[in-house]
């Protein structure tokens with residue numbers, strides 16, 4: 033008897049839907065189902081007509097919009113030419129991530145559910161609508177829904193009896209195998225660059241442009257509570273072009289201090305090189321990680337140790353812990369009944385992964401490197417409205433950054449990863465480069481430059497208007513007034 037195969041496809045803007053999709057993948061593997069977990073746009077969508085069992089995990093972003101990594105899928109699935117029997121072989125369920133304070137609550141999940149029914153697929157359950165506004169977060173809706181889903185799936189797709197369930201507490205195999213290497217293999221140091229600038233293709237998340245920082249200047253008075261920076265990048269030779277309203281994405285790094293602290297806790301040598309091999313065929317190499325790579329590069333540029341850990345982090349950490357007391361606490365945090373306590377410990381005070389690891393030192397010191405990429409999510413890029421015009425500043429790109437810093441009940445102030453990192457870059461102390469790429473924004477300015485517009489953009493919300501005004505001045509428009 034063959035093992036049933038489940039496909040989990042996700043669309044995620046900031047990682048929550050991806051984390052839930054990976055949780056589904058782990059729960060499926062514990063139940064001995066074959067399981068693939070993929071971003072919707074990295075899946076060959078035409079193959080859906082052959083899939084028997086698919087769970088879609090989708091966030092809603094913007095104003096009821098699909099996340100960037102499912103935009104191609106979204107266009108495809110709503111093609112008018114698709115027949116109403118296209119997906120009649122498929123059982124499916126949709127898990128939505130949203131926030132009920134938005135007018136279009138879980139719009140993507142609801143619309144996708146309806147569309148799949150129109151295409152002939154059979155729903156296993158009504159869609160699950162995870163809500164950030166719930167005091168226990170989206171898991172309040174997801175936990176009971178998943179219980180029902182597994183009951184249904186295991187009834188319709190029973191696994192052979194000689195494959196018993198793998199109990200919680202036993203770690204599943206890691207996605208990758210780390211092989212530490214004493215010497216740098218012959219690909220040389222070129223492979224260690226984060227990204228190169230290929231003049232043929234505009235920079236993207238997979239291949240950002242390393243833009244030198246030209247200036248980094250505070251534009252608010254020294255007494256003002258908010259530190260706002262005007263940062264200028266040199267984008268000469270990048271093939272980047274932009275207009276007012278466009279957005280630049282920036283991939284930040286962890287601070288040197290945090291990187292070193294993390295390595296110390298885990299007993300890792302930052303200078304050590306390693307190679308990564310996927311445990312299963314077909315698992316892609318982590319995007320943006322060079323091969324070979326140094327531990328320091330992995331920790332500073334890839335692992336989001338400054339983020340607030342999710343429940344899945346505690347679940348895996350508990351499995352890896354050799355220390356009785358620490359393991360017991362970690363298991364509690366990963367259980368359904370421990371969610372209120374976890375919220376108080378982590379989410380409310382915004383405690384970071386690094387700080388949690390400091391609280392569980394015996395466990396941290398025993399984490400096998402193979403599990404690092406299962407345990408800690410990838411650093412996410414941050415978006416900034418472009419605050420300049422190429423017509424006024426050829427070969428340059430400027431942004432206005434409000435440095436995020438606030439206090440919770442923890443003694444140490446909370447600092448935004450990207451804004452604090454950008455603020456720390458000082459080109460006067462030597463060359464510094466920032467990985468970035470540009471995408472169109474949703475803010476559209478009138479095509480005829482003489483159309484009068486009233487612009488309201490408080491704080492750094494003024495950035496796109498600064499760009500629009502520079503454009504209009506370059507076109508010799510007069511009568512412009514920007515009030516602040």
Ligand SMILES: Cc1cc2nc3c(=O)[nH]c(=O)nc-3n(C[C@H](O)[C@H](O)[C@H](O)COP(=O)(O)OP(=O)(O)OC[C@H]3O[C@@H](n4cnc5c(N)ncnc54)[C@H](O)[C@@H]3O)c2cc1C
Nearest residue numbers: 414415416417432433434436438448449450451452492495
């Ligand atoms: C399309 C778009 C355009 C943007 N343009 C700009 C721009 O022009 N300039 C700009 O400065 N930013 C802009 N942002 C925001 C920017 O992308 C980052 O979110 C911001 O810089 C913070 O990132 P960070 O990494 O420093 O903070 P993170 O490490 O991501 O931390 C931010 C998180 O901290 C929490 N937080 C922040 N303040 C508090 C508080 N007082 N109390 C409790 N929790 C808090 C919130 O959960 C918040 O999500 C834009 C965002 C988008 C989506």
Ligand SMILES: Cc1cc2nc3c(=O)[nH]c(=O)nc-3n(C[C@H](O)[C@H](O)[C@H](O)COP(=O)(O)O)c2cc1C
Nearest residue numbers: 044045046047048049091094096130131134137138
């Ligand atoms: C900029 C932004 C726009 C959002 N727009 C919506 C929305 O229109 N409807 C909704 O239900 N949730 C909305 N949300 C909430 C997200 O869907 C929710 O936080 C979700 O957990 C994010 O999942 P992700 O991390 O996988 O992207 C928005 C969140 C952000 C940050």
